[in-house]
Amino acid sequence: MHDVVITGMGVVSSLAMGAEEFGRAILAGKSGLRPLTRICTEDLPCKIGGEIPDDWIGNEQYGPNVARQMDRASRYAVHASREALLTAGLPIENLGRRIGIVIGAGLSGLDTLQTQTERLLTKGAGMVSPFTIPTLMPNAAPANVSLAFGVTGPCYTVSSACASSGHALIDAVELIRRGACDIVITGGTESSLTRLGMAAFAKMRALSSNSNDNPAQAVRPFDLNREGLVMSEGAGIVVLESAEHAQSRNASVRARVLGYGMTTDASNIVRPDATGVEPARAMQEALASAGLNVDDVAGRMYVNAHGTGTSLNDATETRALKLAFGEHAANLQVSSTKSMTGHLIGAACGLETVACLIALQQQTLPPTINYETPDPECDLDYIPNVARAASVEFALNNSFGFGGHNVSLLLGRA
Numbered sequence: 001m002h003d004v005v006i007t008g009m010g011v012v013s014s015l016a017m018g019a020e021e022f023g024r025a026i027l028a029g030k031s032g033l034r035p036l037t038r039i040c041t042e043d044l045p046c047k048i049g050g051e052i053p054d055d056w057i058g059n060e061q062y063g064p065n066v067a068r069q070m071d072r073a074s075r076y077a078v079h080a081s082r083e084a085l086l087t088a089g090l091p092i093e094n095l096g097r098r099i100g101i102v103i104g105a106g107l108s109g110l111d112t113l114q115t116q117t118e119r120l121l122t123k124g125a126g127m128v129s130p131f132t133i134p135t136l137m138p139n140a141a142p143a144n145v146s147l148a149f150g151v152t153g154p155c156y157t158v159s160s161a162c163a164s165s166g167h168a169l170i171d172a173v174e175l176i177r178r179g180a181c182d183i184v185i186t187g188g189t190e191s192s193l194t195r196l197g198m199a200a201f202a203k204m205r206a207l208s209s210n211s212n213d214n215p216a217q218a219v220r221p222f223d224l225n226r227e228g229l230v231m232s233e234g235a236g237i238v239v240l241e242s243a244e245h246a247q248s249r250n251a252s253v254r255a256r257v258l259g260y261g262m263t264t265d266a267s268n269i270v271r272p273d274a275t276g277v278e279p280a281r282a283m284q285e286a287l288a289s290a291g292l293n294v295d296d297v298a299g300r301m302y303v304n305a306h307g308t309g310t311s312l313n314d315a316t317e318t319r320a321l322k323l324a325f326g327e328h329a330a331n332l333q334v335s336s337t338k339s340m341t342g343h344l345i346g347a348a349c350g351l352e353t354v355a356c357l358i359a360l361q362q363q364t365l366p367p368t369i370n371y372e373t374p375d376p377e378c379d380l381d382y383i384p385n386v387a388r389a390a391s392v393e394f395a396l397n398n399s400f401g402f403g404g405h406n407v408s409l410l411l412g413r414a
Contacts, residue, residue: 001177004257005246005414008088008239009354010080012057012189014050014232015341018083022351023358026366027387031216031340033230039195045202045209048218049193050232050342052076069131070144071112072191076235076347077103077141078148081185085149088239089251090183093150100154100181101142102172103237104164104188106346106401107197108157109136114194141189153181162306164188164346165236166399166407169353170260172240182245187237187350201231204270206310217370219343221307221336222314222382224375229308232342236351254357256412258292258394261285265404272313272400276320279398279406283324286396286408298328301394302359304352305382307336307368308343315377317398322380333390335368335383349399349407356395360413365390 009019015032016025025032032050041047057075070078081101085092112135119127134140139157146155154175158168165188172186201207208228211218220226246253261282267273287293306317322329337355344351359365364387371384397409 002179003243004173004176004240005243005253006238006255006257006357007241007246007251007253008084008090009254009357010083010087010237011351011354012052012076012080013234013341013351014052017056019087019354022354023362026337026340026355026358027364029340029367029369029385029387031369032232033215033218033342035215036193038193039198044198046198046207046230047212048215049230050234051193052233069135071109071135071140072233073105073108073189074141074144076191076233077189077237078144080187080235080237081145081149084185084237084239090239095149095151097152098182099151100172100175100184101145101151102156102158102168102184102186103142103145104158104168104346104350105138105141106159106161106164106190107192108138108159109140110192110194110197112136114196145185159346160405161401161403162345162348163399163401163405163407165348165350166409167262169349169409170262170407173257173260176240176242182242184240185237186240187235187353188347189235190345190347191233192345193231193233197231208309219309219339220370221305221309221339221368222318222375222378223371224373226309226311226314228310229338230342232344234344234351235347236354238350238353253414255360255414258412259286259290259410261289261408263406265406267404270402272316273404274312274316276316276323279317279320279400280323282406282408283320283396286410290410294325294328297394299331300392301332301396302356302365302390302392303332303334303396304356304398305334305336306398306400307338309338318378318380329380332380333365333383333388334380335366337366339369349397349409352397353409356397356411360392360395360411363389363391
């Protein structure tokens, strides 16, 4: 079985473009949330999100004809993958058959779906774009990455709501471990800031709706006064590589992938099981699969929480951390970077994997911003408001999705 390392990373986010700038932004405690401009928000209770300005992603790298055949989610995936390949020291053309692509997407193509449905209803069937299906199909993002860089190995999408890119990363790890690929481009992408997406999440009472005039303070994970999540778009992509292959080309290793855990609540299609039993088991499996236990990582690990800023999720995750780590939970250093980025749904784990890489490389832990009033149900160390210098050897990345999907990914310092 081959050991797996991370050699490259790429970011498209409303907080910052590029992994390096993204790292600086999260360690500075900045927010990437802003009023939405691409859609009418007049009748929406939440009017803010992690919207990426159009001029941040140009069409010059695709050409106008190719760009109009791509949903935003695909463009974000291609852009972030390009950066990930370059930072890994790899070429960006004719990559061949020993490289794979596994990308997570929770609501792939929602932007195209709404646009073309509106065109169908207002202008008739003859005005629907012939590119509708290849643009909105769930596998569009990895397919476009394959086309952009000449990848002919395994290439597919994983979809499990907010855990999508976590499951994608795990599939990518296994492709390398069993020798099917030397390198896998993986992570997640999402673009769901449409009227349909915003209205649907609002009807679920999942969105923050009282901070439209102050977007930067809208997401308050683990705070007593948290009131919901804020949706965002973007992509977080990493390059996974077998340790042997990375060594053979003298690649810089950013972190090691040590283990993972996957469980399912089997409780409710939307609400997490409040006991936290299954998320706790995912964390325990991540440690066990790496040959570690809680004593081995005590005082040496950073946890990037799922931390959406919803009342039930944050309390449940806190409970799960206590179940998983027992007496060591009190010494965990936990933060939610969603307080700064918003929730990228299917791309969340991909982007937060980059946040974990930043923490391990710089030995500085990103904060949970907007943390003001402690909640008795959320009583761990959430690295409030200011980044923290710390000596950590491990990073645990939690992603929990609608449907009861739980993923924990364990990384080790290079």
